[in-house]
Amino acid sequence: MQSQMGAVEPLAIPSASGSSTGRRLRKAFRLVRGYPLGALGLAVVLLMFLVAIFAPLIATHPVDQGSGDAILLPPSGEHFFGTDEYGRDVFSRVVYGARVSLYIGFGSVAVGMVAALLLGMISAYAGGFVDTVFQRFIDAAMAFPPLVFLLVLASVFGSGVWQLILALGILGAFRNTRVIRAAVLSVASTQYVEAARVLGASNTRILLRHVLPNIFGPTMVVATVWLGVAIISESSLSYLGLGIQPPTPSWGRMLSDLRPFMLQVPAVVMFPGIAIAVTVFAFNVLGDALRDILDPRMRGAR
Amino acid sequence: MHKLLLQRLLLLIPTLLLVSIAVFGMVRAVPGDVISILLAEQKLAGNEREELAAKLGLDKPIVIQYVDWVSGVVRGDLGESLFTGHPVREDISEKFKVTAFLAILATIISLVIAIPIGAIAALRQGSILDYFSRSFALLGISLPNFWVGVAIIMYGSLWFRYAPPLRYASVESDPLLLARQLFLPALVLGWSMAGVVMRMVRTALLEVLRDDYIRTARAKGLRERVILWRHAMKNAMIPVITISGIQLAALFGGTVVIESVFNIPGVGRLLVESVALRDYPVVQGIALVMTVLVLLVNLAVDISYRYLDPRIRLS
Numbered sequence: 215m216q217s218q219m220g221a222v223e224p225l226a227i228p229s230a231s232g233s234s235t236g237r238r239l240r241k242a243f244r245l246v247r248g249y250p251l252g253a254l255g256l257a258v259v260l261l262m263f264l265v266a267i268f269a270p271l272i273a274t275h276p277v278d279q280g281s282g283d284a285i286l287l288p289p290s291g292e293h294f295f296g297t298d299e300y301g302r303d304v305f306s307r308v309v310y311g312a313r314v315s316l317y318i319g320f321g322s323v324a325v326g327m328v329a330a331l332l333l334g335m336i337s338a339y340a341g342g343f344v345d346t347v348f349q350r351f352i353d354a355a356m357a358f359p360p361l362v363f364l365l366v367l368a369s370v371f372g373s374g375v376w377q378l379i380l381a382l383g384i385l386g387a388f389r390n391t392r393v394i395r396a397a398v399l400s401v402a403s404t405q406y407v408e409a410a411r412v413l414g415a416s417n418t419r420i421l422l423r424h425v426l427p428n429i430f431g432p433t434m435v436v437a438t439v440w441l442g443v444a445i446i447s448e449s450s451l452s453y454l455g456l457g458i459q460p461p462t463p464s465w466g467r468m469l470s471d472l473r474p475f476m477l478q479v480p481a482v483v484m485f486p487g488i489a490i491a492v493t494v495f496a497f498n499v500l501g502d503a504l505r506d507i508l509d510p511r512m513r514g515a516r
Numbered sequence: 517m518h519k520l521l522l523q524r525l526l527l528l529i530p531t532l533l534l535v536s537i538a539v540f541g542m543v544r545a546v547p548g549d550v551i552s553i554l555l556a557e558q559k560l561a562g563n564e565r566e567e568l569a570a571k572l573g574l575d576k577p578i579v580i581q582y583v584d585w586v587s588g589v590v591r592g593d594l595g596e597s598l599f600t601g602h603p604v605r606e607d608i609s610e611k612f613k614v615t616a617f618l619a620i621l622a623t624i625i626s627l628v629i630a631i632p633i634g635a636i637a638a639l640r641q642g643s644i645l646d647y648f649s650r651s652f653a654l655l656g657i658s659l660p661n662f663w664v665g666v667a668i669i670m671y672g673s674l675w676f677r678y679a680p681p682l683r684y685a686s687v688e689s690d691p692l693l694l695a696r697q698l699f700l701p702a703l704v705l706g707w708s709m710a711g712v713v714m715r716m717v718r719t720a721l722l723e724v725l726r727d728d729y730i731r732t733a734r735a736k737g738l739r740e741r742v743i744l745w746r747h748a749m750k751n752a753m754i755p756v757i758t759i760s761g762i763q764l765a766a767l768f769g770g771t772v773v774i775e776s777v778f779n780i781p782g783v784g785r786l787l788v789e790s791v792a793l794r795d796y797p798v799v800q801g802i803a804l805v806m807t808v809l810v811l812l813v814n815l816a817v818d819i820s821y822r823y824l825d826p827r828i829r830l831s
Contacts, residue, residue: 354534357810359769449660494658
C-alpha cells in the first residue's frame with residue numbers, strides 16, 4: 215500500500231515550504247490515511263484521557279449520591295445515560311469510571327513493563343545459568359493459571375485500585391518478559407552493539423543507550439495490547455465479585471452490578487459496556503497500527 | 517527428535533516443582549482457614565479444632581504437608597476434598613472433560629472466524645471489507661465475556677425463547693448434544709479469541725506472500741486462488757497453529773467466567789467455589805492439572821512446529 219510506505223519515508227515528497235510544522239502536519243495526515251483504524255484508536259484514547267482529566271467538569275451529577283425517586287430511569291435529558299438501582303446518574307459514573315479504568319490500565323502496564331524490561335534484559339544479557347533459571351521460572355509463571363493467581367492475590371491483598379494494579383502488573387510482567395527477552399537477544403547480536411563493546415562501553419551503558427531504545431517497538435506493542443487486557447480483566451474480576459469495591463465507580467463493577475436490570479433498562483446497562491468496548495478496542499487498533507509502523511518486516515508489505 | 521522430546525520433558529520437572537510450591541504456598545496465603553469454615557458450617561464447639569486439624573492432617577508442619585502432597589501427586593493421588601471427603605482426582609476429572617470440550621469447541625470457532633478475516637486483511641489491505649472484518653474480530657477481544665454471555669441469555673430468552681440448559685449432557689454419553697448445548701458459550705469465547713488469531717493469520721500471510729517461492733508460483737502462471745490456498749496458507753498456518761495452541765491451553769483456566777454465566781459444570785466454577793471454601797486439596801489439584809495441561813499443550817505445539825516446518829526440523 216502506497217500510503218503506508220509514505221508513512222515511513224518522510225522524504226518521499228519534497229517539502230515545498232520546508233517549515234517543520236507543515237512537514238509534521240503532512241506526516242500526521244499520511245499516518246491517518248495509511249492507518250485509519252489506528253488513528254481512530256489514538257483519537258479515542260486521547261478523548262478518554264480528556265474525559266478522565268476533566269471528569270469533575272463533565273459529570274452532571276454527584277458520583278456516589280443517588281436520589282430515591284430516580285431509580286432505574288431510562289436515558290433522558292436530565293440523566294444522559296439513565297440512572298442505576300440506587301438512583302445514581304450513570305453518565306457521571308461512566309465519566310469518573312474512565313479515571314479508574316485508565317489508572318488500572320496504565321498503572322498495571324507501567325508496573326508490568328518495567329518489571330518485564332528488567333527481567334527480560336537481565337535474562338537475555340546475562341545468558342548462561344542465570345538465563346536458564348530465569349526461563350524455568352517464567353515457564354512456571356506463564357503456565358500457572360492466571361485466574362488462580364488473581365483470585366489468591368485479591369483475597370490476600372484485598373481489591374482496591376492499587377492492589378489490582380499490582381496484581382495485573384505482575385501478571386503482565388510474567389506474560390511479556392519473553393517477548394522482551396527475544397527482542398533484546400536480537401538487538402544484542404547486531405553489529406552496532408558489538409561495535410559499542412569493542413569501543414569499551416560498559417554493559418549498563420550498552421543496555422541503556424543501545425538496547426533499550428531499539429526494543430522500544432515491541433515494548434510499545436505489548437504495552438498497548440496489555441492495556442486492553444488489564445481493563446477487560448478488571449471487569450471479569452468484578453463479575454466474580456473480586457473487582458474494585460464500591461463506592462469507586464469502575465466500569466466493570468457498574469456493568470456487573472447493573473446486570474440484573476438488563477431487561478428493565480436495557481439502554482442504561484449498555485453504557486458502561488460500550489465504554490469498556492470502545493476503550494479496549496481503541497487500544498487494540500492503536501497497538502495494531504504501532505505494530506505495522508514499528509515492525510520493519512511489515513513495512514511496505516504488498 | 518526423540519532426544520529433543522526427552523530433553524524437553526526433563527525440563528518440565530523443575531518447572532512443575534516450582535509450580536507445585538507456588539500453588540501450595542499461595543492457597544495457604546489466602547486469609548481465613550478451612551477449619552473455621554468447617555466448624556462454622558457444622559456448628560461445632562471450638563475445642564474440636566485440634567481434633568479436626570489432626571483428622572485433616574493440617575496440624576503437621578507445613579513442609580511435611582507439602583511433602584505428603586507431592587509424594588501423593590507423584591503416585592497420581594491428588595488427595596481428598598476437605599469438605600466432601602471425595603478423592604479430588606475423581607471430582608475434577610469429570611469437570612475437566614467438560615471444560616476441555618468447551619475450550620476445544622471455542623478454539624475451532626475462533627479459527628473459523630479468524631482465518632477468512634485474516635486472509636481478507638492481508639490480501640485486501642486497506643479496503644472497506646478489511647477494516648470492517650478486522651473491527652469485527654477486534655471487537656471480540658474488546659467486549660467483556662460475561663457481558664456478551666449475559667446479553668445472549670437475556671435477549672435470547674426474550675426473542676428466541678432460548679435458555680441455557682438446566683442439565684448439560686456428559687462428554688461420554690452424548691457428545692453431540694453437549695456440543696449443541698455448549699455452542700453459544702463457545703461462540704462467545706471463540707469470538708473473543710478470534711482477534712488474536714486473526715492478527716497472526718494476517719501477519720503470517722503478509723510475510724509469506726513476500727517470499728520468493730510465491731513469486732515463483734506467480735511467475736509460472738498459477739492462479740491466485742491456488743497460490744493462496746495451496747502455497748501461502750500452508751506455511752502461514754504454522755505460526756497460527758502455535759498461537760491457537762497457546763490460546764487453547766490458556767483457555768483451560770480461562771473459562772471460569774463463561775462457565776458461571778451459562779451454568780456449565782466445568783472446572784472453572786469448581787475452582788472459584790473451592791477458593792472461597794479454602795478447600796486446599798481441590799484448589800491445588802485443579803491449579804496443578806491446569807498448569808500441566810498448559811505445559812503439555814505448549815510442548816506439543818513446539819514439537820508440531822518443528823514437524824510442520826522443515827526448515828526448523830532439518831537445522
